[in-house]
Amino acid sequence: MVAQTAGRLVVTNRTRGLHPGAWWAWALGCAVVASRTTNLVLLAVLIAVIAFTVVWSRTDAPWARAFRLYVWLGLLIVVLRLGFRILFGAKGSTVVLWLPQWRLPGVFSAVTLFGPVSAEAVMSALQSGVQLAAMVLAVGAANALANPKRLLAAVPAALYEWGTVVIIALTVFPQLAESVVRVRRARQLRAEAGRGTHLIRTVAMPVLSDGLDRSLLLAGAMDSRGYGRSSLVRPAVRRASSVMILAATLALCVGAYGLLDTGRTPWWMGLPMVVTGLVVAVVGLRWLGLRVKRTRYRPDRFGSREAWMCATAVVSAAAMMVVDVVWPVAAFPAAEPLGWPQVSLVGLGAVLLLLAPVVIAPTPVMAATTVTSAAHATATPSSAVLRPTISTEVGSTDLSSAQRYTALIRAEEAS
Amino acid sequence: MRSPLVNSQVDTNPIRLGWKSAGLLGVVTVAGLGMFAWPLLIPATEDTSAITTPFAFVVLLPVLVLLVLAQIAERGIDAKALAILGVLSAVNAALRPLGAGTGGVETVFFLLILAGRVFGPGFGFVLGCTSLFVSALLTAGVGPWMPFQMMASAWLGMGAGLLPQRVGSRLIRGRWEVAMLVAYGVVSAYLFGAIMNLWFWPFLTGPEMGSDPSLSYVPGAGLLDNLGRFGWYTLLTSTAVWDTGRAITNAVLLVVVGPRLLAVLRRSVRRARFNPVVEFEVDQTSLESVGSPRP
Structure with a gap:
């Protein structure tokens, strides 16, 4: 990559x-x-x-x-x-x-x-x-x-917020499992035993509350780093972009009807209308996105x-x-x-x-042969513990297998 | 030397639909219903390719949904609403595989209904879209069915947000609120099943030509004629097992965890303070100290 x-x-x-x-x-x-x-x-x-x-x-x-x-x-x-x-x-x-x-x-x-x-x-x-x-x-x-x-x-800038939501969800998803483990460990420490609806009260609810509380922390962090700051857009542009979004929606609806009922509608109500609607939608979305100013990492x-x-x-x-x-x-x-x-x-x-x-298309690059081995060239012992099998990739490793083995042992002793 | 004062009123509606968004949502709802119900609306044609035009809807429906979402976010959305949406979408995506494939047990909807109830129609609409999209990315897979599922569950979440908050001057809370949500959950389970069947019905049974079909779709037949056939089809294939399973799941989960979840969600509304109105109050004493040079 x-x-x-x-x-x-x-x-x-x-x-x-x-x-x-x-x-x-x-x-x-x-x-x-x-x-x-x-x-x-x-x-x-x-x-x-x-x-x-x-x-x-x-x-x-x-x-x-x-x-x-x-x-x-x-x-x-x-x-x-x-x-x-x-x-x-x-x-x-x-x-x-x-x-x-x-x-x-x-x-x-x-x-x-x-x-x-x-x-x-x-x-x-x-x-x-x-x-x-x-x-x-x-x-x-x-x-x-x-x-x-x-x-x-x-994702286009006009849908920036919703893209952020999806990214948050994809990030939170694995954390939920970790949260369940944490709550269950706390239950075990309290020597709680219970099944059925009891589990809902003692596991499901804490996990959800934990997730919601953490989401507010995340929102605070996002706010302090300037997420969701809108830049000023002239009211005329904003009005025009809303009109374009509405026009595009209407054109797409009419076009959809034209596609369905080819017999009784004039020719321009079918595909031409849909294409017009799509073009107007693209321009409208671009104008709506003017309020979002951000730079891209590795565009x-x-x-x-x-x-x-x-x-x-x-x-x-x-x-x-x-x-x-x-x-x-x-x-x-x-x-x-x-x-x-x-x-x-x-x-x-x-x-x-x-x-x-x-x-x-360029020939596909397999992640196992490039990225992980490159990462493991400079891998710390702890990550070698996590994935010892992949680190045997040859080519970019500096450690010999014996050295790696001792590093692994040391890391285990340390933890 | 100004002290910002945050308005202490609790805003329970983090994603407000302005009149522009609401109007656009209305247009898209009507158009979306048409796209779900295309088998009933398609006119009589001899052309066999008539059946292929609805494929275009699989592309057009997500475009319409994206346009509405862009319009809703026109003035930016509170980061707290975004974070809560993200967490609830992830929870929904995690809940979805729990019931997959076991006799219509569907665990996606109850949280959607509760969140729509607490956070309002705009939030419910968006959560319906994002949670189905995230779960498609994570577990279920993106397919031609996804735009239709997104649209239908967005309506479901929005509908939960539109349920009345008070009768007369009394707030609907407690037992009556749960009863109302259960009724909504049961009705919406059957409606969801019916409209998801409706758009896919002709693809599964195929247009029947010539013979006298009892359950299959006949292109161009009268609206009532096809509606009757579809009624039999959906009753026999899914109402008894899938839709009833979904309705029971919704009702049981809403009764068992509904009250607790409502409390948890309402607590986060109070803690979040959506869309704070910040007012600045000028502190007279500090103004004076600015005016006169310090010794």
């Missing part, structure tokens, strides 16, 4: 990895492509592209391991989708499985379950299930590849690699939309009659273009 050259600290996105916003843009591109097709061939290729990119570019950070959960979730969605289709009746021309139809008794007699299962119904359920799974996988990929802490650091730059990532996402999504309009049969193949879906080359190209991060 951090490269030290001749005493100067150089931080680049080559060593830090791409800006997290770039990964989210790419994932959004994947999700848009998935939303514009139910072609099983294209969706299968897309899922393969997403999975390959994740495996290729992920680091060994904790959030990078979450992708597996999203894979299971995707599978669950496909299975649920098929299950609901069979449960609620899957009629069609090619029946592959005869299940008895079952009318619920009593007040539920309006509802019938099961019945003959047709291949067409299974096919259409599979199409939409895999489409949904592909979108969930796209979001999961962004989760695995984008560093959430760096994303929080990139995260949106460089050319990030721009290329966004560009590929936009081109892919646009190409898929073109296929959608020009050749709808390839984008949304009918489940009836059954058969192999037609695949358009443009659509396939749009999906394969999403492999671009493999080329654009």
